[in-house]
Amino acid sequence: MRRVQQGQRVIPRQAGEVGYLLRVLPLAILLALLSLPLVMGARKHGRGEGARRLLVRVYLTSPGDQQRLHQLGIEDVVLQGDQYVDLNVTGEELLALRQAGMEVALVVEIDTSGTAPHDWPQLEELEGRLERLAAAHPEICRKWQIGTSAYWNFPIWALKISDNVNVDEDEPRVLVNGGIHAREPLSIAACMYLAERLCEDYLLDPKVRSWVDELEIYIVPVLNPDGYHYVVSQGIRFPWWRKNLADNDGDGRFNPEADGVDLNRNFAFNWQNGGSDDPSSWFYRGPRPFSEPETRAFRDLALQVRPVAGISFHSCGEAVLFPWSNYVRPVDLDLLEHMAFQMASVLEKRARGESYSVMPLNGRVGQSSCWLYAALGCFDFTVEVGDEYFPEMARVPRLARTAVKAAYFLFDRVRGSGLWLRVVDAVTRVPLLAEVRVLELGEGPGAVRRTDPFLGRLRWLLDPGRYRVSVAALNHVGVTRVVEIEPGKPTEVLVELAPSAQTVPLGNE
Numbered sequence: 001m002r003r004v005q006q007g008q009r010v011i012p013r014q015a016g017e018v019g020y021l022l023r024v025l026p027l028a029i030l031l032a033l034l035s036l037p038l039v040m041g042a043r044k045h046g047r048g049e050g051a052r053r054l055l056v057r058v059y060l061t062s063p064g065d066q067q068r069l070h071q072l073g074i075e076d077v078v079l080q081g082d083q084y085v086d087l088n089v090t091g092e093e094l095l096a097l098r099q100a101g102m103e104v105a106l107v108v109e110i111d112t113s114g115t116a117p118h119d120w121p122q123l124e125e126l127e128g129r130l131e132r133l134a135a136a137h138p139e140i141c142r143k144w145q146i147g148t149s150a151y152w153n154f155p156i157w158a159l160k161i162s163d164n165v166n167v168d169e170d171e172p173r174v175l176v177n178g179g180i181h182a183r184e185p186l187s188i189a190a191c192m193y194l195a196e197r198l199c200e201d202y203l204l205d206p207k208v209r210s211w212v213d214e215l216e217i218y219i220v221p222v223l224n225p226d227g228y229h230y231v232v233s234q235g236i237r238f239p240w241w242r243k244n245l246a247d248n249d250g251d252g253r254f255n256p257e258a259d260g261v262d263l264n265r266n267f268a269f270n271w272q273n274g275g276s277d278d279p280s281s282w283f284y285r286g287p288r289p290f291s292e293p294e295t296r297a298f299r300d301l302a303l304q305v306r307p308v309a310g311i312s313f314h315s316c317g318e319a320v321l322f323p324w325s326n327y328v329r330p331v332d333l334d335l336l337e338h339m340a341f342q343m344a345s346v347l348e349k350r351a352r353g354e355s356y357s358v359m360p361l362n363g364r365v366g367q368s369s370c371w372l373y374a375a376l377g378c379f380d381f382t383v384e385v386g387d388e389y390f391p392e393m394a395r396v397p398r399l400a401r402t403a404v405k406a407a408y409f410l411f412d413r414v415r416g417s418g419l420w421l422r423v424v425d426a427v428t429r430v431p432l433l434a435e436v437r438v439l440e441l442g443e444g445p446g447a448v449r450r451t452d453p454f455l456g457r458l459r460w461l462l463d464p465g466r467y468r469v470s471v472a473a474l475n476h477v478g479v480t481r482v483v484e485i486e487p488g489k490p491t492e493v494l495v496e497l498a499p500s501a502q503t504v505p506l507g508n509e
């Protein structure tokens with residue numbers, strides 16, 4: 001990472017004006033020339049052929065920010081009041097800055113031959129593709145609306161892809177989402193391609209058939225339709241728009257200087273620490289957790305589906321991120337990290353032969369993957385597709401083919417080693433809502449999981465080995481079982497809980 005400029009903030013924070021870009025572009029071209037030796041040098045050190053470089057502005061809002069920059073190898077940063085520093089970084093370094101909790105605004109892409117946002121498919125085209133897919137494969141694909149966007153009232157669509165698609169079967173559920181950030185069309189392309197492969201190859205490819213038959217796969221391809229529509233239809237002034245289009249100032253119209261919420265800072269897990277409380281910030285977390293209809297729609301779907309694992313597709317950075325660091329340790333951290341490395345190993349970077357990077361998510365900023373794990377024990381991975389926001393169209397098919405391998409890995413892994421527990425009443429055989437712990441994993445976020453009350457079912461991915469599993473349910477006698485988790489396949493365990501002795505109501509005089 002190279003520091004290129006430092007000084008007092010002389011322009012509005014959300015610099016997106018055409019005039020501003022015109023002022024910055026000559027600087028960017030100069031930077032591209034200046035940074036050539038740096039890029040060449042980096043190649044020698046294996047950073048990768050053709051890694052795109054971005055000019056980003058990092059706001060130094062606390063002494064801790066300065067410390068974090070030092071930890072990331074950026075020296076000579078002197079904090080003097082309201083200051084920022086401009087850095088010339090790769091997409092991967094941009095991610096590292098964000099995950100370190102820095103407020104980073106992307107200024108301009110340097111040396112890019114990529115496309116402009118208006119080259120990408122319009123929202124209606126994407127909706128048409130989803131409609132045709134569901135209509136052509138009604139026995140395995142169901143499409144329905146899970147919510148409505150904040151500003152233009154666009155529908156937010158979900159797909160369920162499974163055999164017996166209209167029945168909620170007792171199968172592992174995987175939830176995939178994309179497009180939460182407006183400027184990340186690759187995340188949408190990944191979801192669309194995944195849905196099309198699953199439906200269109202169902203009868204052709206035995207592997208696809210086994211996933212569709214044995215899993216319930218849910219896909220939300222465009223979680224922020226307002227933002228996407230804004231970027232591809234009229235994003236000339238703000239090609240890097242990230243948020244939704246919430247009317248923060250309540251004046252009845254959308255104003256990019258004041259409006260919009262960063263949906264991936266709006267989830268109810270450490271929401272209060274994340275992003276910014278300034279509505280004009282690109283990272284504005286919203287007035288309260290789940291304040292936005294888009295995040296509420298996704299939350300409600302997740303709570304209903306109770307996925308065992310999932311992927312939140314983003315772009316860019318060529319990285320797999322897992323929950324989490326920078327906060328109390330998740331009890332499944334070792335396996336989450338291991339699976340992230342396994343997933344990354346099947347995702348090839350633009351530099352052929354290199355795999356995606358792996359890093360922990362920042363657990364303190366209200367992101368979807370962290371909420372999914374904390375609330376549901378869902379192993380959700382944030383996958384940053386590609387190395388630029390708007391790549392050349394000719395590159396998109398390869399990028400999408402790469403991205404879906406992350407989902408394919410997960411489809412296999414959720415049927416691998418783990419506990420498939422069912423809890424029922426010993427007398428009536430009625431499924432029970434139970435609290436489950438794996439004692440060897442210890443205490444912390446994720447330590448207590450709940451069974452699905454309709455099926456009494458809980459699926460918990462575990463490494464092979466011997467575990468003590470404790471199960472407790474209201475008005476039943478709790479038990480602790482020793483369970484041997486087998487390698488390479490799920491271990492089915494049925495626990496029958498005896499009703500506790502009748503409790504006699506106690507009266508007080």
Ligand SMILES: [Zn+2]
Pocket residue numbers: 180181184314315
């Ligand atoms: Zn994103």
